[in-house]
Amino acid sequence: MEKNKLQNLNLSDIEKDSDIDFIDNDFAIFSDIKDVPLFEYPSRIDLCVFCIPLTGYARVGINLKDYYFKKNDLALIMPRQIIQLYEKSDDFAGIFFALSNDFMNEIAVNLEKKLSIFLYIKDNPHTTLSDQEVLSIMEYHSFLWEKVKDKENDYRKEIAKNLLRALVFEVYSIFDSHLPVKRFQSRREELFESFLILVSENFQKERSVSFYAERLFLTPKHLSRVVREASGRSASEWIDEQVILEAKVRLKSSLFTVQEIADKLRFPNQSFFGKYFKQHTGMSPSEYRKK
Structure with missing residues (x-):
């Protein structure tokens, strides 16, 4: 690693894990992080990551603040944030999506374009979902994983893009519902x-x-x-x-x-x-x- 750079976490760091499915170096979908190289020291993330634990727990630092993630908590970690894994239970698993910056741009979704949500998530990177909301995202996860695995389909990347675009807006909607005040951007x-x-x-x-x-x-x-x-x-x-x-x-x-x-x-x-x-x-x- 170059001496004057922080360790970065990107999709190339987890590409060798056989339990994780990829589309190029743009998108990954998985259900377990046991082999993901989350670092014991602060590292910058070059990805957008959605995570919903279904079993176990994890204590994670995001921009040097501690967060405790458990069942039905939705975490949204944004590009350029600093992450550190402090601890996790042996049974920690759930729903995970990881998207590169380029892929986020390709699906034409930029969180920073929605200022109210951007500011809220910056200070509140996790929220607790209802059982129905978890079920909805689990359906996206299942369907997306099926399409990502279909490597014979010449259109799988385009299919994944459109499914992910819908998923991202579902997640935005969930966070948006937690905003203290809703108003138009001036x-x-x-x-x-x-x-x-x-x-x-x-x-x-x-x-x-x-x-x-x-x-x-x-x-x-x-x-x-x-x-x-x-x-x-x-x-x-x-x-x-x-x-x-x-x-x-x-x-x-x-x-x-x-x-x-x-x-x-x-x-x-x-x-x-x-x-x-x-x-x-x-x-x-x-x-x-x-x-």
Whole structure:
């Protein structure tokens, strides 16, 4: 693994498992994760993963927060999130779908295009389903698996795409029903959505509000007002959250020195990075690493 990169989990990591069926390197469907290389240290996921445990339990870290998944819990883990498996029971099994970013784009479904759901799932990556909702998704799982296994069918990928498109909207609908307030997306929220996407793509090298404002053809003052009105938080706070999360993940890995992390996040020196980290967490990078 390249020294300055976090370990990533993608479909190529699980391709050798005979109990998992694939369509190219785009989609995987399975019912057991015993052979999936979920790492003991934080790793970035390059996939969109839907999971419903039917037996057993698992305790998983998502963006360094602990979540406990049990029977009938629906988990939706989004691309670029940080995951870590802390523990699971021997009988942990259920319904699993994994889609590459490219495949998500091919089926024309982008969670970040639905801001209210994106923000909700970001802080609530799991929800508990009714028995009827579980049954509905189990039917998709069964039918999809049957079609994926049919390798003689020249149209199996197109069939899978359309079934998955329907499944994704079923899942969106479930999460949408849990939103505290339903309302139409305003222009302000559209700008906020665009800002979040830009931050997720550029935070490792750009931390200034002016950079994002320029990309959105706004003044920094206007962008700051829009972001605060849409989210109750400043643009700088959203940028800092991404930077600090990345720093924490790298500090929890023994692969990187503090200097290397400072360099990767484009800080002028280790001392400046240390002050920035302490300002936002209340502890130095070394203290956090020892936690």
